[in-house]
Amino acid sequence: MKPSARLQSAIEILDAVFDGKRPADALIGDYFKARRFAGSKDRRAITDRVYRILRARAKLGWMAEQVEISSSPRILVLMDCIVQGEEVESLFDGDQYAPAALKGRELEVLAPLAALDIATAPDHIRLEYPEWLDADLRSSLGNDFEDVLTALNEEAPLDLRINALHPDADQAQGELAKQQIETDQGSYSPLCLRTRKKVKLGGIQAYKDGLVDVQDEGSQLIALLSEAEGAELVMDFCAGGGGKTLALAAEMKNQGHLYALDISSTRLYKMKRRLERAGVENVLLNPIKNEVDPWLKQFELRVDRLLIDAPCSGLGAWRRNPESRWKITSELLEDMISRQERILKSAAALIQPGGRLIYATCSLLKRENEDQIAKFLKENDNFVIKSVQEVWDNRLGTPCPFDGDFMIMRPDLHHSDGFFCAILERTN
Template sequence: MTPAARIQAAVDLTEALLPLERPADQIVAAFLRQRRYIGGGDRRRILELSYGVLRARAKLTWWLNSVGDEASARAMVTAYLVLAEGWSADQVAGSFDGQGFNPTRLEAGERQMLQALSGKSLIDPAQSDAVRLEVPDWLWTHFAALYGDSAETELSALLAEAPTDLRVNLMKGDRAAALAALAKEEILCDEGSLSPLALKIRDGRAPIAATKAFRNGLVEVQDEGSQLIALLVDAKPGLRVCDFCAGAGGKTLALGAVMQNKGQLLALDVMKGRLDRAQVRIRRADLHNIERHLLRDHRDPWLKRRKAKFDRVLVDAPCSGSGAWRRNPDARWRLGEEELRRLVGLQAEILESAQRLVKPGGRLIYATCSLLAEENGRQVEAFLASHPEFAPLPAVNLWSDISSAPYPGDPAEAALTLTPARHGTDGFFMAVLERAGESDAHDDAKDSDKQDRRGKEV
């Protein structure tokens, strides 16, 4: 593709993305499937432009409104070229020549708009904090109240591109083996600073899925913060563990590897497609103690028969995903106040259902990839107020067993909070809640270890 044709493709993709009707990754996947002729270098440039527009959506809209223009996909892309990449109006016009697959020629109004924006940058002193930091007005007040003087720092970090992290699968090898295997395929990585299993790819756009290390299950793509959540579940070999909202199995895989195929690991979800995708990853990772079960909903009567059966129950709850805005920049604009209220209510219902599975002396682990207090600390406070049989177990007490790095959270707080600004991970919250009573985990471990489990559906 010519450089100009890439711009036109970016306009086409941006036009599909801007209505915000579906998650951006789904739209991008469908767009590229329909255009398999697009090569790797072309794909990178197209995504760079389209995601650049998404990450600067509020500022671009502000600028276009200031010069009396509508925020169409074509206007957003051309404005991004001028404001973010420093193109002149003449340079843009040179690419919009209508030749072949190149964009059609600029109209007089478009030229005037670009000339008005020439020499300016994305950020302007007249922009509000919410516009400058790319967050809806109503959400800005939440962040400002929660983070105070550091709110700008936290939100600014969410505007950057996220790195690509890998988790080494202990069932296949250690971190040194993974580093060597990836280096042979010209994928250079550094060790993560927090998780003992983490690798950080130096080139975040490297084709990991095409490597032998990935295809053979030695490594999985997983944010370092997500790895820490799984490790802090403390899922020892032989225990009975439930991943209540397993999704496509990212944390399930991490739990299974730590358990070394010993014990019972139950992966639950209400979406069949997710569990089906998880099975592909389970086989690749050579894990055999994982059972999958599709729930009708979080109140499924099937759960009653598993009451007080598990040593660990992880609730990686559906949430706003605000901690992952670096990866999903469109998500901030698809989240409304009503949706947040719905999510908070759903999280409370899921916690209420999942807690029934925790045996005396067992632990309920609540986690989100959110940075909002309503979904995190306040959710846990409300649960504990109605369940005095549970008590918070400080995450710092578990830290030395999983990592030699300094504890990344506040030791004065029981829960662990990770943010892109402070830790370089996605934003995560995790609280470990222990049920009163004596655990009979040792006897259960012996019984569970006798069972032959081959990653079946139940």
């Protein structure tokens, strides 16, 4: 493809992304499935541009406002070309498969756009976050506000989790190397391998054979800190696509019973293929209507470990889903916080004395994390915090990278997505 044709492809993909119905990665995948003629370099260049624009959407929108022009996908691509120092008039040339030639106002703003200084923009523009979240972010992140938000706008690496159930688990890194996938050991999880380059795992034999699966290192740690080995009855209360379910099953060594629950039966049953590939045999899939589904009553005071991977703002995953930061609203956040409270209350009744409730989010907002735990403990004096350092020492035996009672994983410090995890034990 010519460079100008790549630009047109980026415009078309952004049009679909801004429609808001499906995530960018799925749209990009479908786009190229329908265009097999695009080579690997074309796909990479187009994908890089789309994600670069999504990560700079606030800045590019601000630039458009300064020169009083629309911020349509075409204009965003045009401004990205200017920021990258590309010769825009030769790229927007109107040839076949290329964007239409520049004209009128588009030509007039080229020089003013090039002269703009992003450093003069407000913080929510420079750091790419919704302005209404400003107070929450500053309160939650304190002096690390700018460092964390800068890191949340960087490209995320690809982390793999070694499947401990696989007979070749000890040779996973070597097996991947044989398949031209170079990796480095994760910094914290003994099961984490981080790829040095972006790869498409669908064609990799180690992935097809269930030797590795995709899972961020922070997410892996939540499963490890659940200490599910030897537990007879474990629940993944908001199982979703099953990443943590698979990790818990491996921790349990395929023993006991692991219930994967979710309100979406479609999403839940999609997990079947992953379970089969990983050789997981102790998982029971069960859709529930909501957090107070009568079906749950039978498990009161019976569960050894219950993981709540709570629905949340998803702020900690902005590196992977940069468009998601513009979909969250203040009303949606308040609804999420209310749901988290209800799920915690319902799940607490299921934990047996001596059992543990593990509450996790992929958020760094205190209102979704520390504040939720404080409120829960105030209303449930039969639960106590199990210090993450104590659990880390028992399960991993390496220096714990977290201070205080909770696991708070930050992209700027730990080079992971943003995660929070609290471990609560029932005393009676």
